[in-house]
Amino acid sequence: MTAPAPSALDAVLNHIDADSENAVGRLFELLRIPSISTQPAHAADCRAAAEWFRKDLASLGFSSSTREVKWAAPGHPMVVAHGEGEGTHVLFYGHYDVQPTDPENLWRAPAFEPQLVTDASGRKVIVARGASDDKGQVMTFLEACRAWKEVHGSLPVRVSVLLEGEEECGGSNLLPFLKENAAELKADVVLVCDTAMADRRTPGITTSLRGMMADEVLIECASHDLHSGVYGNAAANPIAVLCNVLATLRDSDGRVTLPGFYDGVKVPDDATRAQWRELFPDDSALLEEAGLSIAAGEKGFTAVEQTWCRPSCEINGISGGYEGEGFKTVLPAKAMAKVSFRLVPGQNPDLIREAFRAHVRALLPADATVTFTPHGGSPGFEVSNGSAYLSPALNALGDEWGVPAVTMGCGGSIPVAGEVREALGLDALMVGFAQADDRIHSPNEQYGLDSFHKGTRSWARILAALADVK
Template sequence: MTDPSLAAALEKADGTLDASLARLFELLRIPSISAQPAHAADCARAAEWLRAELSTLGFAAKVCPTPGHPMVVAHDAADETDMRPHVLFYGHYDVQPTDPDTLWDAPAFDPYEKTLEDGRRVIVGRGTADDKGQLMTFLEACRAWRSVSGRLPVRVTVLIEGEEESGGANLLPFLKAHAEELRADIALICDTGMADVRTPGITTGLRGLVGEEIRITCATHDLHSGLYGNAARNPIELLCRALASVRDGQGRVTLPGFYDGVRVPDEATRAAWRRLYPDDSGLLAPVGLSVAAGEDGFSAIEQTWCRPSFEINGISGGYEGDGFKTVLPSRAMAKVSFRTVPGQDPQAIRDAFRAHVRALLPADATVSFASHGASTGFAVPEDGPFLPAALQALTDEWQVPAVTIGSGGSIPVVAEVEEALGMASLMIGFGQADDRMHSPNEKYDMQSFHKGIRSWIRVMAALAQARRPA
């Protein structure tokens, strides 16, 4: 029998979708780029916008300063007699920089709706999928519940960060300093996606990240390639050799000990993923590719969901302007990253990479490194009390069996919530593989936004009936 309050909340979400979109567009128009100091005031404005919005929903909401950009914290009304399960919802209001701006079809902070060739309606603009559209699905679900029953099915604490896209250095200290205030039965993390365009999923595995910047220097200054070519070391050549040697011909990373502790998923899990992605085109075709380029023996989706990786994210040196210049550069630089999985040691990987590069350098070449963060891969326990209830709620909404999936991305908040608060997480999001997060023309499907609101309405109702942890 359907709970009449649940049915009423779902109906309310449907009937007020236009107003929900209008609020999302307001938030999307704020250029809250946390990595750029020029937008510090915009980050503060986004935090205040969310505080005010949460206040209208009946939360006791506040903006909390940090050494960087502020956090937003909000609490549902409760007292010591309130026995509802307690959830901590996490999202982030900051967004990535927009460059190159010339590749956007419209200004990045002037969101608009469009129809894709396959008929999907989408919202285009920076932050639509990562993470403003996602976090607003939860807030709008809270609005629907409040409007029809006056209270939420579960106790809710909201934490919205402003530095996720620029390293999140202040999140863990903030969690530790406010542990008593933020601790709940389960954390709900919205910064994830669906298994495919039709299949909802809860992410139970994440990859971590090791970021490195490497700079090789040879001569004291740039040289004329005719006068010094052959005789002088070329740092771009040395850099390319070093980076190319990190992978072998089978796509495996060559660093000693790199695969120590790495586990292959069981066959049942791999079979479930093959049903979602029968061949590599399901992941690669939408981005114009056709052949998996990583490790032999693993499908494209396995390579992103459960295997560690090495990638070159940027490289520069010498003359890069228009036209041609016969220069022999004195320096070359690259930014590289390793995606780690549970069982790997990020610091050991960093040390092994640096040792690998140093061992390949000849005389007259020096190298320096700069670290850009490190995090471990993370696996969420699949036997927690709330996971089955949330999966069923998603199944009920999408009318497709919800699945547990992996994620190639890194979401440090999951490990930090466990470390600081001793809490497990449910990672539930409605992003799609073609959302172009961090790229020009980022988008979020209208279906993801609408059914995302409805999904959170159902998830909150389901969690209210789930067995609380002892």
Template sequence: MTNILPVLDRASAGIPASLERLFELVRIKSISTDPAFKADCRKAAEWLVTELRSLGFDATVRDTPGHPMVVAHHDGARADAPHVLFYGHYDVQPVDPLNLWDHDPFEPAVRDAEGGRRIITGRGTSDDKGQLLTFVEACRAYKETAGTLPCRVTILFEGEEESGSPSLKPFLEANAAELKADFALVCDTSMWDADTPAISAGLRGLVGEEIVIKAADRDLHSGYFGGAAANPIHILSDILAGLHDETGRVTLDGFYEGVEETPTQIKAAWEKLGSSAESLLGEVGLSIPSGEKGRSVLELTWARPTAEVNGITGGYTGEGFKTVIAAEASAKVSFRLVGKQDPAKIRDAFRAYVRSKVPADCSVSFHAHGGSPAIQLPYDSALLEKAKSALSDEWPKPAVVIGMGGSIPIVGDFQKMLGMESLLVGFALSDDRIHSPNEKYELRSFEKGIRSWVRILSALAAR
């Protein structure tokens, strides 16, 4: 469909009804982490299936060992139209502490906020019920206007995202042929600011390692043995200090294999966003950037790999003072990966480095804590360019392509298990208080999010 104006008009005209549907879904207490709400999670899945069937989707509730999945399919307007898989989650975080909420978290409403804004309040309005419904309501606007969808659409909604998605990988493995599409669409991210939509083109990967250094067979008196016996805290400190050189680069052999420089035009675009060390670090009481020298804070957090120490234990840490040489010391270390860095090679390099620093009469053990590669959509991807143009047509400011310092496991699963790239477009704002009391979603984000998906689907379907 080349003329999308009627669809956009329909989407905006239908906002009151769209809000009522969002309210119905938010009222369902689909807290996945608490077994007491198991029935509510199923109720949310069934509600979504009913809505999708009303739009002509072949939609079903699929049981898992945990909470059910929702899978739905709809043909596109043309046989050669692209096939997209849209992902979202219907489960929500617990609401504790309840006394910090200004309103009932499961009784949503549209309320006035500062600056003349209108916000939708309630648990899940931003993460992720309001977000996933922007796509469903965009499909509704198409069906009510054109009678069909411009693309072939498969929908996957899960109910365990907030509790670690234990059923997701087995479900993807068992249903890979059914869920495989040309690419995935994920709406569980944020805008750059209230007027600037964002596409997340990169997600850093992750490797976690816990190391335990053991020396003597018991804690030792530091007067009797100090200066002669190996101190595992000293050994551990030396290991951790040696992970970086004086320029902030990680020293592991081969660590930067697969790390590519961010294109100059992308870095220039990031500079225009106005984020600085002062603005980013000032919020947490800091001002001096760490990490590799000569790089912006956005490049450091979005496009460069890291080695971070997340915890250290060893020796006496109770009240008062105890002069001992500990028998063992441990640390938890994580690596954020970018580009084509291989998690297995990073883990092997780290372990080899640690072993090289441990004296012959001491020992080290390792405990792995996850490992996933980075995800990077090519900056010159036609998929990205189409979505960027569509979003820029809808919002006051042009869409920006950003990175994300964290990881979204489902995106890696789509790439690894289904061979699909993912387009991450979300309409949340940084002050939506997701996972916290008084969660909210901007009414403007809800309406323009629906209209944005109308535009994106049209752009993706264009020949």
């Protein structure tokens, strides 16, 4: 199918503008469903959210259904839908589940009673759990499809949709589901809307993601907690042992010290680094939202480079001994830390895990033992350089936002990108319209009304642009 005429696209964009109030109303209806996937008490709500999407997709002319999953708990259903069409076949992925809402007392209004408010800058934002991650983002795509269907009766490309309900609680069922249904879900390219823009005015496509390897480390010394006055100095202290081990994971330049850690790690080309420096001219441009200003990690790389394209090692939690109010002079028998490594393309999570555990064991004194508990491992992801779909999508975004769209990295992990490549052999274009201050996973999560509206218009343009890709 050839790309629609400009007038056909203009009619769709005009319809999106005229229907914007109704689109917000549909999103509010969805946001009222408390689909918290990790809490068993909300299993019925997750199913209700899946059914809401099934019905909405059916109303757009898609052949839609909910599918049960059978590989791992909690087992929230998938939503699968297929539309008619010719030419380029896109598979859109999103998730309908959301994070828990605690602490409840920090929400300015109940988390599942969406509010349209004006922030301190005068920007209108939608406040609710799931507004940005990921219900609002999913609806930008579905509203674009709705506009094409209502104006022209058809979509410019063939569209399939896959929505899961376990992204926020591990997503263990997604990969086996993809593999079992690979023939049905096979497409030309996958589109994902679960990422952010570079800044308020610059759209982008995330072309690389960091993977992750995480371990829980438990160090034990004495057989039981000891009186520090009686045994202090003489008995090995597992907290001290643990702190000594953790302190050696980075050197004075912020580089991770594990042997072979940087094997296969590539530095972005000069043009990409220059583009990122223009977006983030100093480290505070990225860090100020967190109340910081100076990059603390690997020397020689800016804050955005450290998060978008460099691997990291972080201590996510540490505990041991007496942690209650007041003071207790105890010499603990055990200490624990949770350590994670964000990995970039070229790194092997299994090899990193082996190197980390060997590093810890090599530093233990004679009276200390260590137990490791793994918490997942996934490699980094990057879009193939030769993807025929990347440039048209970038151009479409630039047309909508009035500035050239950029390619971006992402410091977090979005497992679906790697999983669709493994199961379906497809690239995933990650196009998102979230902002750094959306407070995802936190109280008062928000999604800008401008992000929602222009995101919808952006998808309308991308669908038109992809129609002509051979």
